[in-house]
Each structure stands twice: as structure tokens, then as C-alpha cells.
Amino acid sequence: MLNKQLCHYYVAGFILPYIAVYLASQLFKKDLIMKKVLLLALSIMLFISKANAQFDGYTWKVITTTGDFLKREEADFVNVNGKFYLIGGRKIQEVSIFDPKTSIWTTGAKPPMELHHFQAAVYKDEIYLICAMTAGYPHEKPVDNIYIYTPKTDTWRVGATIPQDRRRGSAGVALYKDKFYVTSGILDGHYTGNVTWVDVYDPKTDKWTKLADAPTARDHAHAAIIGDKLYSIGGVQSNAKENKGLQGVVAQVDVYDLKTNKWSVADAKLPNPRAGNGSVVVDNEILVIAGESAKQRVAHNEVDAYNVKTGQFRTLPPLVQGRHAVGAIYHDKKIYTVAGVGNAGGSPLLSTIEIFSKD
Known part of the structure; x- marks a missing residue:
């Protein structure tokens, strides 16, 4: 069945566009403008076909490993060398380290x-946790400092102090x-205080600079950079104060031009x-993997890919199990995601790692 579907996709996505453009070009042999239009159309179709x-x-599959990781949520998963x-998560948890070769x-x-509640970033082979939170639901508290983990020495240190008027969590x-x-975040855990703030922090000078506010407030979202643009996709406007829970999930995609500050x-x-x-x-696509919403009790297993060149989403195969409060890694043409929670909210904690590959 799968081979038949792939065959149909190949015919529809690759062969038919060629035939259509060729036939049309024969009709407009003497019309140079139309020929240029057709060539442009063919180029666009080829680009879209390649992207798709x-x-x-x-497909996604659960893999068997040796040893165990500590089950956790609101953590992140990053690649260093x-x-x-x-890393991180509710409670004070050891770092769990996975070797994909073994x-x-x-x-x-x-x-x-x-x-917890941070997006980790790797700089000079160290893992930076910026605008994390601590304490419990619903009044998790933004931490005062950046925290840095050095894999080479397996040590932590306290980094720069975050300006008091820019402290938030889940940013x-x-x-770049x-x-x-x-980008963005929330001042008071899951309770209230969604912000549109955007800052840039220079680790060489320890300087924070305020930038143009984002169009949309969101927390529990990741930022991604392709080229000279930053993209904010997903997230929610948490509001336990008004018992709105996950009702305020964000569909809008915000795009920040890093050169123009717009x-x-x-x-x-x-x-x-x-x-x-x-x-x-992955190349020109940002993959949004899993998550949670008020739409369903079970965590989402969907994977949506946003192509920054075409400006369109496409749907990829779903995870084996829905999960949220997770991180993901693209490495050696494979995608890995691990841990997190199986339902909306804080339980059950998951003990599996999934891989997206052809193998």
C-alpha cells in the first residue's frame, strides 16, 4: 500500500508537472513572455517537489537503549559534539546523556x-539555560540568572544576571x-503575565539589549532561526488566573528580521x-513536533513542517506516542525526541525515546 501511495505521489508531484509545462510550452512557442512564465512555473514546481x-x-519508532534516563518534563534535549x-526539568534532576552511536x-x-521551562541553546560546546523557571505550578518563578552546563567537565556554573525588568520564563x-x-515568555508561571518582549544577550560582553516587541505574546514555545530570520511557532498564552488553561494556543507564525529589527x-x-x-x-523547514492543547486530553503526536521559502506547512508522519514538554534533535539525517508527558498536564511521565528515520 505504501509503495503504491509513493508511486502516486511521484507521478503527481514530479511527472505531471513536467508534462503540463511541456504541453503548454508547445502552445506558446512564439510567445517569449509566456515561455518565461512557464519556465518560472516549472522552477517553482521543482522547488516544491524537492521540498516535499x-x-x-x-517513520517514527521507539528504540531500545542500554541504561535509562530520568523521566522528566519541561526539560530540553540538545546535541553537543x-x-x-x-537537561533540566521539574525537581533537581541529573543530566541524562545519550550516545546515539551506542x-x-x-x-x-x-x-x-x-x-525548567526553557529552550536550551549551545554556544562554544556549552549548554545555556536562559530565562528558565523554578518552583511549582501555577506560580513558577523566573530565575534571576543564566545557568550554564559544560559537558566536557560535567560541571555547572551560574552565569550572568538577567535584568530584573526582563526576567520571565518559558521563553x-x-x-545567531x-x-x-x-523571545516572549511569561512572568508568573502558568498564572498570568504573557509578554511580547524580545532581547538579545551577548555572552562576550554580558550585555542585554531590548529589541522590537513580537506581534504575539506566547509561552511554552520555541524559537528557530533560518538565514537571517527568527521564527516563533506554536505556544500558548497561559492564563490559569482565569482558568483558561490551554485554551489560548497560538496558531499565528511570527517572523523577525534579524537585520532590520522588524x-x-x-x-x-x-x-x-x-x-x-x-x-x-532541517534545511529550509522548521518541524513542530508533538505538544499539548485543550483540543484533546492525550498529548499531540502530530508533526508539522513549515517551509520558510514557500511559506506553507505540510504534515509529516506522527509520533508513535503523543507527548509534550519535550525537546528534539536533528542529527545524522535522523530526528530524536525523548521523555515528556503523555497527556495534557503533568502526567504520565514517559520513559521512551523515539527516532524518525528510514531505517
């Missing part, structure tokens, strides 16, 4: 305090030209709005 062909034949670090888990040092963080861009809003919207998702960048 990525991940053909890929080919080893994967499951499928073996080992254990690293505990952080100096509870750190998006992405690295050796500077950290911090925001715009994409035409496309996230097809399945949700928060607490993982994300990875």
Missing part, C-alpha cells in the same frame, strides 16, 4: 537548583552570530495549534 520529497519513507543531553545512557551532574531562545535572541506575520498558520512542542530546523 524530504523525509519520504521516514554528537552526544545528546537531556544507544547507551549515562548520567551527568545535577544543576545547582531546579530549572524561546535561539543563537554568537548572540542569544530571547517583525512580520506569516500568511500560513500552524494547522494544529499547540504548546510544549519540540522543534528542529
